[in-house]
Amino acid sequence: MAETIQIGDIAIAMTRKDIKHVHLSVHPPGGRVTLVAPKGTRPEVARAYAVSKLGWIRDQQTKLRGQARETPRRFVERESHYLWGRRYLLSVVEQDRKPCVRLSHRRITLTVRPGSSTAKRKEVMHEWHKALLHEAVPPLIRKWESKLGVTVSGYFLQRMKTKWGGCNHRAGNIRLNTELVKKPKDLLEYVVVHEMLHLVEPTHSERFVATLDRRYPTWREAREELNELPLAAEVWKE
Numbered sequence: 001m002a003e004t005i006q007i008g009d010i011a012i013a014m015t016r017k018d019i020k021h022v023h024l025s026v027h028p029p030g031g032r033v034t035l036v037a038p039k040g041t042r043p044e045v046a047r048a049y050a051v052s053k054l055g056w057i058r059d060q061q062t063k064l065r066g067q068a069r070e071t072p073r074r075f076v077e078r079e080s081h082y083l084w085g086r087r088y089l090l091s092v093v094e095q096d097r098k099p100c101v102r103l104s105h106r107r108i109t110l111t112v113r114p115g116s117s118t119a120k121r122k123e124v125m126h127e128w129h130k131a132l133l134h135e136a137v138p139p140l141i142r143k144w145e146s147k148l149g150v151t152v153s154g155y156f157l158q159r160m161k162t163k164w165g166g167c168n169h170r171a172g173n174i175r176l177n178t179e180l181v182k183k184p185k186d187l188l189e190y191v192v193v194h195e196m197l198h199l200v201e202p203t204h205s206e207r208f209v210a211t212l213d214r215r216y217p218t219w220r221e222a223r224e225e226l227n228e229l230p231l232a233a234e235v236w237k238e
Contacts (some may be wrong), residue, residue: 031061075121085184
């Protein structure tokens, strides 16, 4: 069960695990703070450690809360949309046929039936995004199964409010946020590797971090870049 360390207006959720060192984290999107401490850590020691890191915590929270957010997409002519980290202009074509999406040089063409609603246009784009991810993800899984020595039983794509990915280590599957289609492909790969590694290391243990350091040395830079990119316009909850 999590304990709470309150320092002024900052509440830190502390849990105790069988680890050697304290791990302090500030989580996107809102700056929630967690502290994982070795099982025998006295409350006053954990508090003193958190106080010593107060400046760093506030810096991280300010950085996260200042992130750019996309304005809500209306799916209209010449609107900006992102795909694999690049900006494209949207063209909307109204035709009485099955809706579809095409990609060309710097332009995404969305074909919809006349009078289609914003919600319908969004749905068509979302299905296209999922199709692109279904092309990109399986090769990454195959590549990293041998490197990490793990087997993925399956993967799922879904809109996720607060995470880029997740895993169920008992079932052997991983989940990926469909927003990743808007980010550079190397960041998708980082999330795939991160979640696949959780299949054998369920927590962010020292062994987990050491394995990431060895197998994917640029993971810290990837994580930082991912969290600095614009967030979706939806209301994110912690």
